[in-house]
Amino acid sequence: MKVITRRQQQVFNYLRDNTDSFSCPPSLAELCVRLGMTSRGSLYKHIMALIEAGLIEPFAGNKQGGIRLTSQAGQEQLQPEQGxxxxxxxxxxxxxxxxxxxxxxxxxxxxxxxxxxxxxxxxxxxxxxxxxxxxxxxxxxxxxxxxxxxxxxxxxxxxxxxxxxxxxxxxxxxxxxxxxxxxxxxxxxxxxxxxxxxxxxxxxxxxx
Amino acid sequence: MKVITRRQQQVFNYLRDNTDSFSCPPSLAELCVRLGMTSRGSLYKHIMALIEAGLIEPFAGNKQGGIRLTSQAGQEQLQPEQGxxxxxxxxxxxxxxxxxxxxxxxxxxxxxxxxxxxxxxxxxxxxxxxxxxxxxxxxxxxxxxxxxxxxxxxxxxxxxxxxxxxxxxxxxxxxxxxxxxxxxxxxxxxxxxxxxxxxxxxxxxxxx
DNA sequence: TTGCCATGTTTTCTTTTTGTTCTCTTTTTT
DNA sequence: AAAAAAGAGAACAAAAAGAAAACATGGCAA
Incomplete structure (x- = not known):
């Protein structure tokens, strides 16, 4: 499996922990805001690396579909919130x-x-x-x-x-x-x- | 099942979350106001896409009927009562x-x-x-x-x-x-x- | 009835957003 | 110092979204 840089790991972690805070698969522009970036092009490189690593997949069937986790990557669920x-x-x-x-x-x-x-x-x-x-x-x-x-x-x-x-x-x-x-x-x-x-x-x- | 664009997903989410805030199935014009749009024609395209995707159905029995959710589409929201x-x-x-x-x-x-x-x-x-x-x-x-x-x-x-x-x-x-x-x-x-x-x-x- | 109005529907056009690629600079690591 | 990674920002084509106008139809009141 492909090697992931530290920043790419951070991006993936954010996706993993915040999937449900999006009403629908997020666009690059949305993700930029969330991650505090101003350039879609820069983020694009990270996203592509994550797709090649198999951690993420593009939203299929729609040209402007946004990004979502792969089924396996989503497995690791967060523990129940206790307060x-x-x-x-x-x-x-x-x-x-x-x-x-x-x-x-x-x-x-x-x-x-x-x-x-x-x-x-x-x-x-x-x-x-x-x-x-x-x-x-x-x-x-x-x-x-x-x-x-x-x-x-x-x-x-x-x-x-x-x-x-x-x-x-x-x-x-x-x-x-x-x-x-x-x-x-x-x-x-x-x-x-x-x-x-x-x-x-x-x-x-x-x-x- | 047909693919939904991001905006169409948002419209559907709004319908799903606000069904009960309408006294009767809403017209296109009403929905435009709620969604902050000014053109019925634009909204119409989204609604049609949602109908084709089977997420929504036109209110039957009345030619000027408005829109309502399909029975199955309404189900999925009831489970997570989180806040x-x-x-x-x-x-x-x-x-x-x-x-x-x-x-x-x-x-x-x-x-x-x-x-x-x-x-x-x-x-x-x-x-x-x-x-x-x-x-x-x-x-x-x-x-x-x-x-x-x-x-x-x-x-x-x-x-x-x-x-x-x-x-x-x-x-x-x-x-x-x-x-x-x-x-x-x-x-x-x-x-x-x-x-x-x-x-x-x-x-x-x-x-x- | 007649006329009016709100409805759904279609069409044409413009604007915005999208993914994508590129070049250049800055930051971090080696 | 050199290399790698990260970021900014511009540019582009295509897709999606939107505005606005026009049309057909049915309900409703005068």
């Missing part, structure tokens, strides 16, 4: 209050990333002006670093956890609430550990 | 902008009810003080009545849809934005049709 772990409650000024039994929450793909994520419930109003209310759920991508302006879960002095905007410099780390009634807090870098970055938020309006 | 239909975009002052192809969104149980629900994406800042921002998704329970204080999807004069707080009296219906820069609007009861009630809200912070 994200619901860890517990985060309230400014306390450690994260973990649940005794881990719950799982089904979360829309749009609210999570391909990295490991978990769900917390927010207690308090410290991020109210960012549209994050008391009782909301937030989806957190597990990470130990973040960019300025990100909303992060930060652990302070190994004791208290909080959800705040991050502004970090060389000398100090600022944790900014989104609430005019609260003040920003400044710490030395070694006091603050990033535990994750906000990637999604959810709220229920159901009456219980 | 809520993502209908389209709601922006204050315009009709709901429906997607050509409906896709489905997996939504946490906590954000939906046991009644039929659907998902819209919010455009604009009219509910910003209620923590509903531009680009957020909202989960709507399909209903034709609501209580005062509920956030509802309301159709005004059969023309424009909007997401607002509801305050209804005997003489007038008030639709209140949650934005100090906007004013409440007052209507006669017969001008306003409730299309659903907000039961959930979601936001993505992912950078794309």
């Amino acid at each position: 994200l772990p619901f860890i517990g409650v985060i309230a400014a000024g306390k450690p994260i209050e973990a649940l005794a039994t881990v719950d799982y929450m089904t979360v829309p793909d749009a609210l999570k990333t391909d990295k490991p994520c978990y769900v917390l419930q927010v207690k308090g109003d410290s991020m109210i002006e960012a549209g994050i209310f008391d009782g909301d759920w937030v989806v957190i991508e597990q990470r130990d670093c973040a960019n300025n302006g990100d909303i992060v879960v930060a652990l302070i002095d190994n004791a208290e956890a909080t959800l705040k905007y991050l502004e970090q410099g060389a000398e100090q780390v600022l944790l900014l609430p989104a609430n005019a009634n609260m003040t920003a807090l400044s710490y030395r870098p070694e006091q603050v550990v990033i535990q994750g970055v906000l990637v999604g938020q959810m709220r229920s309006y159901r009456v219980h | 809520l239909p993502f209908i389209g975009v709601i922006a204050a002052g315009k009709p709901i902008e429906a997607l050509a192809t409906v896709d489905y969104m997996t939504v946490p149980d906590a954000l939906k009810t046991d009644k039929p629900c659907y998902v819209l994406q919010v455009k604009g800042d009219s509910m910003i003080e209620a923590g509903i921002f531009d680009g957020d998704w909202v989960v709507i329970e399909q209903r034709d009545c609501a209580n005062n204080g509920d956030i509802v999807v309301a159709l005004i004069d059969n023309a424009e849809a909007t997401l607002k707080y509801l305050e209804q009296g005997a003489e007038q219906v008030l639709l209140l934005p949650a934005n100090a820069n906007m004013t409440a609007l007052s209507y006669r009861p017969e001008q306003v049709v409730i299309q659903g009630v907000l039961v959930g809200q979601m936001r993505s912070y992912r950078v794309h």
Whole structure:
């Protein structure tokens, strides 16, 4: 069987993992958008290589048919989706209050990333002006670093956890609430550990 | 079986996913509006291709009958009940902008009810003080009545849809934005049709 | 009845999208 | 430095999609 380059493997992996996100076999132009490319010609070379390797086949019977996986290539199916772990409650000024039994929450793909994520419930109003209310759920991508302006879960002095905007410099780390009634807090870098970055938020309006 | 082009597949998907949103089998002109086309003749070609492929059949017994799915074609959709239909975009002052192809969104149980629900994406800042921002998704329970204080999807004069707080009296219906820069609007009861009630809200912070 | 309008149907033309090939530059690997 | 891989972008022919107009027909109201 023909040898596949690294990039071609990436393209194939994308096809394999995202077949069902297409309503119909994708055209080269569509795939370019998905893969962040701007040239159909470049992608075409990869697709052709994958066809020659037998991993993919052109949509038969139609001149402008698009691309699909071969039957055998589609075999390797992805495991059943289980949802994200619901860890517990985060309230400014306390450690994260973990649940005794881990719950799982089904979360829309749009609210999570391909990295490991978990769900917390927010207690308090410290991020109210960012549209994050008391009782909301937030989806957190597990990470130990973040960019300025990100909303992060930060652990302070190994004791208290909080959800705040991050502004970090060389000398100090600022944790900014989104609430005019609260003040920003400044710490030395070694006091603050990033535990994750906000990637999604959810709220229920159901009456219980 | 005959081969279907990509566009024809899209048209079929739309039919398959929206059969029940038509009170009666739709005419070509109706379908044109839904699909954003202006020419019946163009759509006609697609419909004919779908009929030849056996995916669709003309409504019999009436010469000007419209189109409906074949029994077999309708079957295949019923199996995978994986999420809520993502209908389209709601922006204050315009009709709901429906997607050509409906896709489905997996939504946490906590954000939906046991009644039929659907998902819209919010455009604009009219509910910003209620923590509903531009680009957020909202989960709507399909209903034709609501209580005062509920956030509802309301159709005004059969023309424009909007997401607002509801305050209804005997003489007038008030639709209140949650934005100090906007004013409440007052209507006669017969001008306003409730299309659903907000039961959930979601936001993505992912950078794309 | 008559006339009108919405329907499906056909036809002609234009525009957009498609796969494909090519050349050239940039990036990565050896 | 050299080679391989990847990408951008332009060009092209063919296919598909669309617009617009015209036509036939049946339902319906004046």
